Amino acid sequence: MSEAIPGAPRYVEIGYLDGQPIERYDSKSGKMHPLTPWISHSVSLMENYWEVQSSLAQLNEEGFEHFTVILERYYNGYDEMGTGTCFVNEFSCKDGSCILWGYICDMNEDCRDGSDETPGLCNIGGLHTLQCVDGCELSDDGTEKLYHREAYDGKELTDWDIVWDIYRHRKGFWGQTCIGWLRRHLEFQKKNLPTEAPDVKLIHRPINGSLETLICKVNGFFPKDINAFWLKDGKIVDDENIHVKVVPNADGTYQARLTIQVDPTEAQHYECHIDHASLNEPLHKGWRWSDSAWPIVGSVAAAVAVGLVVVSGLIFYTNKPSVAPSEQPADETAME
Template identity: 30%
Template sequence: MALVWRLRRRTVLLLPLLGVALFPPEAGSSFSHSLRYFCTSVSEPGEGLPQFIAVGYLDNQVICRYDSNCRRSSAQAPWMEKADAQFWNTETEIMQFKEEEVREHLTTLMHHYNQSEGFHTLQVMYGCELRGDRSKGGYYQYAYDGRDFISLDKETLTWVAADVQSQILKRRWDANPLIADFTKAYLEETCIEWLKKNLDNGKETLLRSEPPVGKVTRRAVGGGNEVLICQAHGFYPKEIETTWRKGEEILEHETFRRNIAPNYDGTYHTWLSIEIDPKERDLYLCHMDHVSLPEPLVLAFKEPGDNIIFIVGATSGILATLMLVSGLVFFIQKRQTKLKKWPEICQYPGDSKIPRVSSVGSDCSTKPLHPEDDGYSSSESNQNSTKELLA
């Protein structure tokens, strides 16, 4: 599967296209979780750009970081701090080995390409996935100077070369089958084990579910037609199934979709549109199915003015209620002025448990009894982005 690899002098960006193993086509019907790493080695490091840098992601959230300057893996998510010292020591050892390995490969490739100097890069992307049906996925890929270079075919345990120069490395690695065997074992066993462990540490964040908020809008297009746009935002996890329907018919071929994208708060948003004849507008419905919903959310387009009557009615009701409350308060205050004595509960200075009756206007120097005085306390409720690490 093709990847987009972009590298700048000061900033490293690794942007895989949707469709790789981490995002299976059946996503939406069940949970899937992934653990993946992006590693980059450069021939000419500079200020703000280490010679080697690696970032780990769990379900698209940054969880750890390593670079050649500090030479130690560190937590990048609060819940990753739950991991013990042995975990971080092992993670650091793996990344130190990976740093040396990738730098050696970069030097070798520069020699093969007759590039003794200049700015060159070698990038590695690998990871594993645990799908909702308990099946496993994984991949291991290299890119040189922003182009696909070589990758592992996990089924045949062979390496797939992307160009003539990568054939040299392919023949060398294929001649040593232990390299492919070890890589497959890591992706299907060790990586999955770490994925489960990290999920357990971050389950309050990663295993939560937040329902989508949806709405349908429209805009006119040429030929007298219009486009209906169905938007869903604020949902988590990422998997969601959205469709346009006309009656019972699912209009997949007529639908234009936008890729699911992250929000700043860790949730996601997406939209889908369809071009229709305005005369048939009422026949089209947008369906959203998400794990957080007890049943699919079904939306139709409504003119902005459809809610005016409701809003006016609600406003009138609120005003009437306020007038009634004001009248009652006035009545009670007027009634109280006619009473010369009104009981009030006070505390004795020496005994907070004994109530005392006094009169309004008397010198009651102690405060009225409150539930807190008897040992009671009121309860308070407490209430957690995708950090973009490489910028």
């Protein structure tokens, strides 16, 4: 392996709740620690939670390092591999025998000639990234969803299970299932974070002579649930070009943006409807022409799904450029 970038950890594992980071482990500290005060209360039912999670993350770190070597040899080959007739999930030893890919470079000679543990095979160069997402979602209707995704060198893998055992490198939800922790964390989050009403701005941006973009920008609200839509002359606008996106802020609140393209001569007929737990009643804000944004106070409500996710990544550094993974798993787990 090449040396790590100075000051940067080779392995990082972060847990998220609705896009907000709540816990973190990295190879430099060797410890899992909380990123928000209320999380320690939520996990207090499990004795020594942080010590156990630190140990599990350390095991994952070792597993990621091993898996990265396997993926590099599986996808890019190795000149000194044997020519035996092996199955797709098997490594061809130099003497022609076959072993499972997961057995190479594990410090045990499984090939009869020991060719699965040679330095040339097990020492890979270049910059390589391995990213894993384990998570779960809980929808308003009670539907539960678990997921697991992998990416190697920025490309999502669809056949990683051919060469690796999923349970050797994924988030361990000690003491609860992923959905169990999700429900508990949501309860503690709501108890410890007060409802916040956002600042809202209405903005218009010209596209051309026949189109304007109207933007209803909402910032600083909590909880995340949002119910926001455009009205035209008091009727809900059903338009596939309308986009609503909610993203987290660094302070634990959320922001949302609702956009629509309209004829500039009809902009005054549009209103932004906002409903949120912080409001006594839904807010309707009619459009007013101005060269500056119109500030209002409000918030947004009604999420499709909330999620608990753990993201993990291992990076080996040398001369390949880093590629960001695609977003964001199947047993009661969250993400690695």
